[in-house]
Amino acid sequence: MKIDLHMHSTASDGSLTPGELVERAHNLHVEVISITDHDSVAGIAEARQRAAKLTGGVVPQIVTGIELSSRWQGHEIHVLGWCFDLDNKALTELIAAQQRARQERAEQMIDKLSKQQIDEACLQPVRARQDNVDEVITRKHLADALVTGGYVATVDEAFKRYLGKGNCAYVAPQWCSLEDAVGAIQAAGGVTSLAHPLAYQLSSKWLKRLLAAYKDVGGEALEVASGQQAPQQRLQLAQLANDYSLMSSVGSDFHGPGRWRELGRNLSLPDGCRPVWQHWDLSTLVRDQRH
Structure with missing residues (x-):
C-alpha cells in the first residue's frame, strides 16, 4: 500500500x-x-x-x-x-495560540525588513495572508516575497541574508x-x-x-x-x-x-x-x- x-x-x-x-x-x-x-x-x-x-x-x-x-x-x-x-x-486552542504567535512573528519580521529598505509593495503579499484566517504565515512566504521583489535570487539566499537565525530580519519563534x-x-x-x-x-x-x-x-x-x-x-x-x-x-x-x-x-x-x-x-x- x-x-x-x-x-x-x-x-x-x-x-x-x-x-x-x-x-x-x-x-x-x-x-x-x-x-x-x-x-x-x-x-x-x-x-x-x-x-x-x-x-x-x-x-x-x-x-x-x-x-x-x-x-x-x-x-x-x-x-x-x-x-x-x-x-x-x-x-x-493550541492551534489558535500557535497561529497568533506566527502572526506576531511575521509582523515583527516585516518591520525589520522595512528597516532594511525593502519596498512595501514587495511585502504586500505576506500582509495579505495576515487577513486570511485559513492561511498561516511562514518565513518561506517572506523569502518568496524577497525573491519576487528582486532582493535575492533564491529562497536560500533570503534565509542567509535576512531571515535565518542571527540575520537582520530574524525573530525567534515563541512556539x-x-x-x-x-x-x-x-x-x-x-x-x-x-x-x-x-x-x-x-x-x-x-x-x-x-x-x-x-x-x-x-x-x-x-x-x-x-x-x-x-x-x-x-x-x-x-x-x-x-x-x-x-x-x-x-x-x-x-x-x-x-x-x-x-x-x-x-x-x-x-x-x-x-x-x-x-x-x-x-x-x-x-x-x-x-x-
Missing part, C-alpha cells in the same frame, strides 16, 4: 491547494495521505471534498494531520499528528513546548511522530537526548522514511526508532512540484520497523472505486 503522511498545501507553505494535492495523489496512485500543514488543519475539509468527487482508480483516503512547531532546549522541533478529532478543544505539542494531539485522540529528525542538525548525543525527551513526554513514533534521504540515514533512523521503542512513519514532506520530492515516492520502511499505521484499519481507509 502506498502511504504518504507528510505534505503541505497552500494553507501553510505548500504551492498546491489541498484539492490539487489530492488530485496529484490520485494520479500517482497514493492510497492514504495526510495533509500536515504547519500549525493548521484548514486544508483538510477541502481535501476531503475533492476526494469525494474523484472517480476511477484508488481514491486516496484523507487522514487528519498537522505539523506542530514546538521548542525544546532552544531548538525548533516539529511534531506530526494524525487521526485526531478536529473539534477537540485542547488542540484547537509551544514539545510536551504541549504531543499532549494536545493525544488529547484529541491522535498519534504523534517526530518529524524529519536529522533536519535539526543535532549531534548524535543531542539527537539521542531529543528522542529520550520526546519519549518521556509520550511521543509514539519517529519519521524514518522520507523521499529525499540516503539509504544509510533511513537505516540509522530505523535503528533509533527501535532503540527508543518508537513506531515508524513515512512522509515525503512535499511542498510542491519539483525535482527532488514527490508524493509517495521512495517511502518504504526497513525491515523490523513497526509502522505507525499498524493499528489503523486501512481496509476502511482506502476506497477502491475500480470496477
Whole structure:
C-alpha cells in the first residue's frame, strides 16, 4: 500500500491547494495521505471534498494531520499528528495560540525588513495572508516575497541574508513546548511522530537526548522514511526508532512540484520497523472505486 503522511498545501507553505494535492495523489496512485500543514488543519475539509468527487482508480483516503512547531532546549522541533478529532478543544486552542504567535512573528519580521529598505509593495503579499484566517504565515512566504521583489535570487539566499537565525530580519519563534505539542494531539485522540529528525542538525548525543525527551513526554513514533534521504540515514533512523521503542512513519514532506520530492515516492520502511499505521484499519481507509 502506498502511504504518504507528510505534505503541505497552500494553507501553510505548500504551492498546491489541498484539492490539487489530492488530485496529484490520485494520479500517482497514493492510497492514504495526510495533509500536515504547519500549525493548521484548514486544508483538510477541502481535501476531503475533492476526494469525494474523484472517480476511477484508488481514491486516496484523507487522514487528519498537522505539523506542530514546538521548542525544546532552544531548538525548533516539529511534531506530526494524525487521526485526531478536529473539534477537540485542547488542540484547537493550541492551534489558535500557535497561529497568533506566527502572526506576531511575521509582523515583527516585516518591520525589520522595512528597516532594511525593502519596498512595501514587495511585502504586500505576506500582509495579505495576515487577513486570511485559513492561511498561516511562514518565513518561506517572506523569502518568496524577497525573491519576487528582486532582493535575492533564491529562497536560500533570503534565509542567509535576512531571515535565518542571527540575520537582520530574524525573530525567534515563541512556539509551544514539545510536551504541549504531543499532549494536545493525544488529547484529541491522535498519534504523534517526530518529524524529519536529522533536519535539526543535532549531534548524535543531542539527537539521542531529543528522542529520550520526546519519549518521556509520550511521543509514539519517529519519521524514518522520507523521499529525499540516503539509504544509510533511513537505516540509522530505523535503528533509533527501535532503540527508543518508537513506531515508524513515512512522509515525503512535499511542498510542491519539483525535482527532488514527490508524493509517495521512495517511502518504504526497513525491515523490523513497526509502522505507525499498524493499528489503523486501512481496509476502511482506502476506497477502491475500480470496477
